[in-house]
Amino acid sequence: MKAEIITIGDELLIGQVVDTNSAFIATKLNEAGIHVHQITSVSDNREHIFEALNNAKQRADLIFMTGGLGPTNDDITKLTLCEYFGVGLRFDPEAYKDVEYMFKIRGREVSEVNRKQADLPENCETLHNKNGTAPGMWFDVNNKIYVSMPGVPYEMKAILEEEVIPKLKKQFTLPTIVHRNILTIGIGESVLAEKITDWENSLAKDNIKLAYLPSIGMVRLRLSTRGDNKNILEEKVNKKIEELKQLVGEYIFGYENDTLEVIVGKLLKERNQTVSLAESCTGGYISHLVTVVPGSSSYYKGSVIAYSYEIKTMELGVDKDVLNARGAVSQEVVEKMASSVRKKFDTDYSIAVSGIAGPDGGTPEKPVGLVWIAIATQDKVYSKKCQFANNRMRNIQMTANTALNMLRKEILSTK
Amino acid sequence: MKAEIITIGDELLIGQVVDTNSAFIATKLNEAGIHVHQITSVSDNREHIFEALNNAKQRADLIFMTGGLGPTNDDITKLTLCEYFGVGLRFDPEAYKDVEYMFKIRGREVSEVNRKQADLPENCETLHNKNGTAPGMWFDVNNKIYVSMPGVPYEMKAILEEEVIPKLKKQFTLPTIVHRNILTIGIGESVLAEKITDWENSLAKDNIKLAYLPSIGMVRLRLSTRGDNKNILEEKVNKKIEELKQLVGEYIFGYENDTLEVIVGKLLKERNQTVSLAESCTGGYISHLVTVVPGSSSYYKGSVIAYSYEIKTMELGVDKDVLNARGAVSQEVVEKMASSVRKKFDTDYSIAVSGIAGPDGGTPEKPVGLVWIAIATQDKVYSKKCQFANNRMRNIQMTANTALNMLRKEILSTK
Numbered sequence: 156m157k158a159e160i161i162t163i164g165d166e167l168l169i170g171q172v173v174d175t176n177s178a179f180i181a182t183k184l185n186e187a188g189i190h191v192h193q194i195t196s197v198s199d200n201r202e203h204i205f206e207a208l209n210n211a212k213q214r215a216d217l218i219f220m221t222g223g224l225g226p227t228n229d230d231i232t233k234l235t236l237c238e239y240f241g242v243g244l245r246f247d248p249e250a251y252k253d254v255e256y257m258f259k260i261r262g263r264e265v266s267e268v269n270r271k272q273a274d275l276p277e278n279c280e281t282l283h284n285k286n287g288t289a290p291g292m293w294f295d296v297n298n299k300i301y302v303s304m305p306g307v308p309y310e311m312k313a314i315l316e317e318e319v320i321p322k323l324k325k326q327f328t329l330p331t332i333v334h335r336n337i338l339t340i341g342i343g344e345s346v347l348a349e350k351i352t353d354w355e356n357s358l359a360k361d362n363i364k365l366a367y368l369p370s371i372g373m374v375r376l377r378l379s380t381r382g383d384n385k386n387i388l389e390e391k392v393n394k395k396i397e398e399l400k401q402l403v404g405e406y407i408f409g410y411e412n413d414t415l416e417v418i419v420g421k422l423l424k425e426r427n428q429t430v431s432l433a434e435s436c437t438g439g440y441i442s443h444l445v446t447v448v449p450g451s452s453s454y455y456k457g458s459v460i461a462y463s464y465e466i467k468t469m470e471l472g473v474d475k476d477v478l479n480a481r482g483a484v485s486q487e488v489v490e491k492m493a494s495s496v497r498k499k500f501d502t503d504y505s506i507a508v509s510g511i512a513g514p515d516g517g518t519p520e521k522p523v524g525l526v527w528i529a530i531a532t533q534d535k536v537y538s539k540k541c542q543f544a545n546n547r548m549r550n551i552q553m554t555a556n557t558a559l560n561m562l563r564k565e566i567l568s569t570k
Numbered sequence: 571m572k573a574e575i576i577t578i579g580d581e582l583l584i585g586q587v588v589d590t591n592s593a594f595i596a597t598k599l600n601e602a603g604i605h606v607h608q609i610t611s612v613s614d615n616r617e618h619i620f621e622a623l624n625n626a627k628q629r630a631d632l633i634f635m636t637g638g639l640g641p642t643n644d645d646i647t648k649l650t651l652c653e654y655f656g657v658g659l660r661f662d663p664e665a666y667k668d669v670e671y672m673f674k675i676r677g678r679e680v681s682e683v684n685r686k687q688a689d690l691p692e693n694c695e696t697l698h699n700k701n702g703t704a705p706g707m708w709f710d711v712n713n714k715i716y717v718s719m720p721g722v723p724y725e726m727k728a729i730l731e732e733e734v735i736p737k738l739k740k741q742f743t744l745p746t747i748v749h750r751n752i753l754t755i756g757i758g759e760s761v762l763a764e765k766i767t768d769w770e771n772s773l774a775k776d777n778i779k780l781a782y783l784p785s786i787g788m789v790r791l792r793l794s795t796r797g798d799n800k801n802i803l804e805e806k807v808n809k810k811i812e813e814l815k816q817l818v819g820e821y822i823f824g825y826e827n828d829t830l831e832v833i834v835g836k837l838l839k840e841r842n843q844t845v846s847l848a849e850s851c852t853g854g855y856i857s858h859l860v861t862v863v864p865g866s867s868s869y870y871k872g873s874v875i876a877y878s879y880e881i882k883t884m885e886l887g888v889d890k891d892v893l894n895a896r897g898a899v900s901q902e903v904v905e906k907m908a909s910s911v912r913k914k915f916d917t918d919y920s921i922a923v924s925g926i927a928g929p930d931g932g933t934p935e936k937p938v939g940l941v942w943i944a945i946a947t948q949d950k951v952y953s954k955k956c957q958f959a960n961n962r963m964r965n966i967q968m969t970a971n972t973a974l975n976m977l978r979k980e981i982l983s984t985k
Contacts, residue, residue, distance in 0.1 A: 446854060447962070
């Protein structure tokens with residue numbers, strides 16, 4: 156069963172908004188065994204939407220649209236769909252209740268503009284939107300399903316997960332696609348490819364596809380296969396993953412949608428241990444990653460973000476003379492930061508980082524991208540010197556990933 | 571002059587990677603006066619790439635591709651383009667120098683797999699890639715320009731900005747598009763729309779288009795117009811912006827790509843003032859936003875991330891009895907956090923936040939999404955109670971934006 160996604164909005168075509176909806180929809184459809192053939196972004200324009208729908212229905216059975224459902228005049232998707240299907244509008248009392256509710260929780264009356272949000276094409280089934288005023292719409296026309304959802308990501312996500320996917324599963328018998336992701340860190344894409352050439356070549360006879368997906372200091376390997384019997388597919392793929400572990404196991408840190416911060420969190424929770432941080436060049440980013448994880452308060456106590464010399468001295472006991480002699484970006488300073496914050500916050504581990512994120516602040520001896528990262532435990536403190544590149548945000552991310560991976564290895568090494 | 575963007579990669583269609591490249595390319599093309607008609611994402615598949623190219627060249631003069639240029643076997647864009655244009659490969663010594671350099675800085679020899687990165691279609695001009703091993707390619711065939719770039723964002727960005735855009739400007743006379751963005755915070759999309767209805771209706775006669783782009787607690791209004799004379803276009807749009815300011819000026823915090831953190835940074839820098847933070851539920855996210863801004867070390871000194879009760883007491887002097895009686899999410903605690911960190915770090919202002927980000931930790935009296943935000947200055951400390959929604963990351967972002975906007979208003983109120 157083939158699907159296409161059409162995202163509608165001038166803001167996409169002038170680059171003002173990154174289309175994150177398509178990736179979310181594609182993920183959920185793939186999980187449900189629906190193959191996404193193409194994603195198309197078009198403007199808020201009647202003819203363009205018509206053309207995109209006409210093309211998509213040649214290739215796909217299911218067509219998912221987002222965007223253009225707001226209450227304002229630039230949003231034309233709903234009226235365009237009425238025209239496309241040759242139908243008029245009907246007032247939907249159920250949808251109006253949702254609109255009323257959205258206004259009630261904000262303590263306001265429904266405006267005229269928003270009352271119209273409950274006018275829907277005569278031939279659609281209404282998809283309940285609990286987070287906004289624009290209902291989703293489900294059309295079943297000439298054996299093709301068309302679904303239109305709002306462009307606001309969290310409104311779309313709830314409609315897709317709670318309304319659309321269950322409806323699809325009810326209406327269709329879906330095939331089985333198995334994807335597995337193996338996450339590596341600390342090895343480049345091409346070196347990795349050379350190490351696993353023979354293994355990679357062996358995948359074809361099991362009808363397994365491999366993709367390399369590099370990101371910030373990491374490479375994700377994705378194995379995909381499709382068929383009828385989920386157990387057999389999973390067994391084949393798992394066997395290949397076991398083989399892969401023999402080849403490059405030391406670089407594998409997780410699977411599927413694991414992140415370093417989630418994995419580190421699990422390890423700490425299992426061991427009933429805690430962590431604290433002292434950040435300089437990352438300015439709170441590592442703490443943010445750690446605390447994005449729900450429940451992180453059970454293993455994360457807090458951080459000192461010491462951006463100035465003054466705070467490094469005052470809060471983390473870094474010696475002023477050492478700071479002046481060695482500079483803030485030095486082994487001595489970062490190790491002192493790590494051991495101080497660990498003692499002060501009374502945690503089992505700590506991470507400290509100090510570096511030059513750029514674009515300014517580099518010197519010939521200490522260029523932009525130079526970062527020191529330290530780990531402290533009750534027995535020891537040690538650090539690593541890294542040389543990243545020129546991009547500020549990328550340097551911050553590379554530092555965070557490298558630091559979290561050092562902590563992961565440290566936790567694993569003790570037991 | 572019309573352009574289309576084709577992003578190539580199975581990872582896009584299974585939703586594993588969000589396509590951020592298209593938005594970047596579209597922004598740069600629009601700035602150069604090139605209208606992006608459509609964005610299409612297709613799989614790493616010969617026939618699919620052919621179909622996308624054939625369709626795009628019917629509609630557009632310029633076709634931009636990203637992805638599928640890596641050294642591994644799943645990347646087929648280069649060979650597919652050879653076939654599409656009916657040409658073979660040539661070895662490009664200049665491109666090979668770039669490949670050699672990439673390996674040299676990592677202290678390694680060029681592998682066989684990577685040597686092939688310098689084999690390029692006979693009919694393309696090479697676009698220098700200073701950040702990776704896959705060169706960009708520029709094809710000029712039957713009065714259409716085809717540009718192929720790597721999918722790794724920072725490699726693509728440098729090639730686009732440093733090679734492609736200058737080449738386009740040299741080769742074509744481009745029309746003028748004027749976009750202006752007005753950024754509002756603290757007012758919902760539909761209330762805003764009602765307040766500016768008459769103004770909105772007046773735009774058509776100046777041939778100006780308006781779009782509403784809501785995001786985390788903000789609404790961006792985008793005005794667009796096109797023509798020949800840039801000065802006249804800008805004058806028309808600026809006049810409309812002045813009118814808008816009369817209507818909803820109090821909600822406008824910036825223009826174009828301004829962010830709250832950049833604006834707050836500029837205000838502090840101009841006034842030679844400093845800020846510190848005490849974060850609980852945002853776990854370092856606000857500090858991260860502040861320090862993503864290059865040069866933030868001149869006005870930001872540091873933060874205490876006080877996730878546990880213990881650290882709130884020990885580092886920020888919050889009274890244990892108050893914590894137990896009122897809870898960490900209370901006016902008393904957040905105001906104490908703000909005044910303590912400001913004094914301790916000796917800054918002109920401070921922000922403190924404490925709340926329940928969710929998904930757990932809510933109670934009937936203090937539901938998920940409840941957040942207290944405080945601002946402290948030398949003379950005073952005050953706070954605001956906010957009730958956000960159920961999504962952890964969204965609550966963190968809403969808190970950050972609300973807090974930075976409170977600080978912005980505070981700075982502006984004193985002079």
